[in-house]
Amino acid sequence: MFAACADPKAIEGLTWLTCYLTSGKHLDFYWSFVTVLALLAITAPTAMALGFGGAMAARSQFAPLRWIGKTYTAMVRGVPDIVYFLFFVIALDQGIEYLNHLRVCEDLSQPVFRGLEFHVCAEAKVPPATAAPFVFQAYGFSLAVITFAIVFGAFVANVIYGAMQAVPRAQLETGEAYGMSHGQVFRRILVPQMWTYALPGLTNLWMILIKATPLLFLLGVKDIVYYARELGGTKTQAYEYPHPDWRLFYFLGLLVFYLAMTKLSEIVLGRISNRLSKGQATAAGEAMRKAAI
Amino acid sequence: MKKLLLASALLAFGAGLASAEVVRLATEGAYPPFNFIDDKGEIAGFEREFGDEICKRAALECTWTTNEWDSIIPNLQSGNYDVIIAGMSITEERGKIITFSENYYPPAASAYLAASADADVKGGVVSAQVSTIQAAYVAESGATLLEFPTPDETVAAVRNGEAVAVFADKDYLRPFADESNGALMFVGDDISIGGGVGLGMRQSDTELKAKMDAAIQAMKADGSLNTLIEKYFGAEGLKF
Numbered sequence: 001m002f003a004a005c006a007d008p009k010a011i012e013g014l015t016w017l018t019c020y021l022t023s024g025k026h027l028d029f030y031w032s033f034v035t036v037l038a039l040l041a042i043t044a045p046t047a048m049a050l051g052f053g054g055a056m057a058a059r060s061q062f063a064p065l066r067w068i069g070k071t072y073t074a075m076v077r078g079v080p081d082i083v084y085f086l087f088f089v090i091a092l093d094q095g096i097e098y099l100n101h102l103r104v105c106e107d108l109s110q111p112v113f114r115g116l117e118f119h120v121c122a123e124a125k126v127p128p129a130t131a132a133p134f135v136f137q138a139y140g141f142s143l144a145v146i147t148f149a150i151v152f153g154a155f156v157a158n159v160i161y162g163a164m165q166a167v168p169r170a171q172l173e174t175g176e177a178y179g180m181s182h183g184q185v186f187r188r189i190l191v192p193q194m195w196t197y198a199l200p201g202l203t204n205l206w207m208i209l210i211k212a213t214p215l216l217f218l219l220g221v222k223d224i225v226y227y228a229r230e231l232g233g234t235k236t237q238a239y240e241y242p243h244p245d246w247r248l249f250y251f252l253g254l255l256v257f258y259l260a261m262t263k264l265s266e267i268v269l270g271r272i273s274n275r276l277s278k279g280q281a282t283a284a285g286e287a288m289r290k291a292a293i
Numbered sequence: 294m295k296k297l298l299l300a301s302a303l304l305a306f307g308a309g310l311a312s313a314e315v316v317r318l319a320t321e322g323a324y325p326p327f328n329f330i331d332d333k334g335e336i337a338g339f340e341r342e343f344g345d346e347i348c349k350r351a352a353l354e355c356t357w358t359t360n361e362w363d364s365i366i367p368n369l370q371s372g373n374y375d376v377i378i379a380g381m382s383i384t385e386e387r388g389k390i391i392t393f394s395e396n397y398y399p400p401a402a403s404a405y406l407a408a409s410a411d412a413d414v415k416g417g418v419v420s421a422q423v424s425t426i427q428a429a430y431v432a433e434s435g436a437t438l439l440e441f442p443t444p445d446e447t448v449a450a451v452r453n454g455e456a457v458a459v460f461a462d463k464d465y466l467r468p469f470a471d472e473s474n475g476a477l478m479f480v481g482d483d484i485s486i487g488g489g490v491g492l493g494m495r496q497s498d499t500e501l502k503a504k505m506d507a508a509i510q511a512m513k514a515d516g517s518l519n520t521l522i523e524k525y526f527g528a529e530g531l532k533f
Binding site for chain 1: 315316317323325326329330331332333334335338356358360361370371372373375390443445446448449452468469472495496497
């Protein structure tokens with residue numbers, strides 16, 4: 001990066017450290033923090049949307065929809081995350097390629113599964129073999145987001161379902177007495193009130209999601225934990241910047257990052273919780289009302 | 294007319310895809326000097342240079358990717374890439390599920406690296422990388438096998454006392470012994486296992502295997518493979 005770094009073996013001290021910390025691999029490491037933050041930023045709203053949909057489906061009057069909602073939460077919550085991360089991604093990837101295979105391949109006479117091998121024609125590969133490495137990374141990242149969203153969506157669905165059930169019936173009845181329709185009661189009374197009940201559960205899930213991001217590596221996305229392990233490992237003279245086992249320092253860095261993330265989340269979520277409790281017929285809302293007088 | 298244009302455009306696109314035959318090579322990127330991620334963040338090492346050379350000779354366009362060692366064979370079979378080039382020894386067991394090219398590195402010695410000269414490598418705890426021929430060997434040797442997903446961790450386990458010795462390719466361990474100022478040393482005799490290092494490919498890819506074999510034979514014949522081995526493994530590297 002800098003001119004002084006042209007010959008790493010000849011420099012020492014602070015210059016060495018500066019050059020070391022700005023090597024191409026370290027820049028990739030810094031980018032991987034962005035990857036993790038992007039994953040959180042995309043997965044959280046997607047999981048919320050899935051969870052909200054799941055909760056609405058589970059409460060539906062229409063039986064088949066209710067079954068779908070209940071099956072989704074029961075199945076995903078009942079199977080260990082890691083099984084989903086290992087199985088689901090392969091199934092999703094092969095499923096996409098299989099559908100593409102049926103669509104674009106000319107020769108469909110050969111079976112797709114031959115013994116242990118999975119075959120689709122070259123045109124059906126997703127992404128195509130000619131694609132840039134960035135496309136492969138983006139594809140892997142998208143698979144990761146979908147998997148995370150489906151897994152966490154199921155938990156969100158259960159939290160929101162519980163929160164909707166927790167809104168006192170009297171509140172809804174009052175709305176009905178005012179002549180509101182079913183949908184109006186749902187939008188104006190149930191949903192605004194249920195957040196205060198859902199928030200503690202959602203807060204937990206957000207924290208778990210932050211800590212689950214190292215699973216990205218299982219999905220082939222190089223995340224911060226991968227780079228910390230790779231960069232921290234003993235480097236022999238085969239590398240430009242040889243050094244002994246420094247994994248401890250790298251993992252300490254990750255520790256600080258994750259703790260900072262949780263602290264920041266706690267502050268933000270605390271504020272949201274305060275705002276949501278305002279004017280609610282809950283203990284927290286009541287305490288705020290009394291404090292204001 | 295529109296349809297005709299579209300059809301011809303599609304045809305041209307399809308032809309473009311077919312003519313540029315892209316072969317995806319996968320490596321582990323954690324096994325110097327065979328393959329590693331250099332400080333620029335790029336795949337480097339003996340296999341990088343060797344792979345680029347055989348692709349040139351076989352007139353193939355090659356792209357590189359990395360994959361964790363543990364899932365490197367399953368991902369080959371599911372078609373995520375076409376060739377494994379990751380210091381993988383040719384064994385009968387692996388030969389049942391994938392096909393190997395001719396070896397491009399001779400059957401190399403494996404060795405025990407320990408923190409003390411009297412380490413009990415036949416009865417103590419010995420570390421090795423998961424799913425390697427060395428791990429299989431340790432499991433049968435009577436020692437307690439301690440497996441790790443990456444090669445680097447197997448050496449770290451010896452340094453911090455989790456294992457009395459690590460068992461791996463001697464070419465991989467040699468720099469660790471040389472640069473440890475005597476803290477790590479080879480113990481016992483070298484052991485030769487495996488049938489050399491080869492490219493791993495799907496069993497159905499017979500055409501690709503033929504091309505790769507021809508390129509490897511050509512490199513063996515004109516001595517360029519030996520030159521490459523000398524460059525990365527030094528004088529101790531085994532030659533053809």
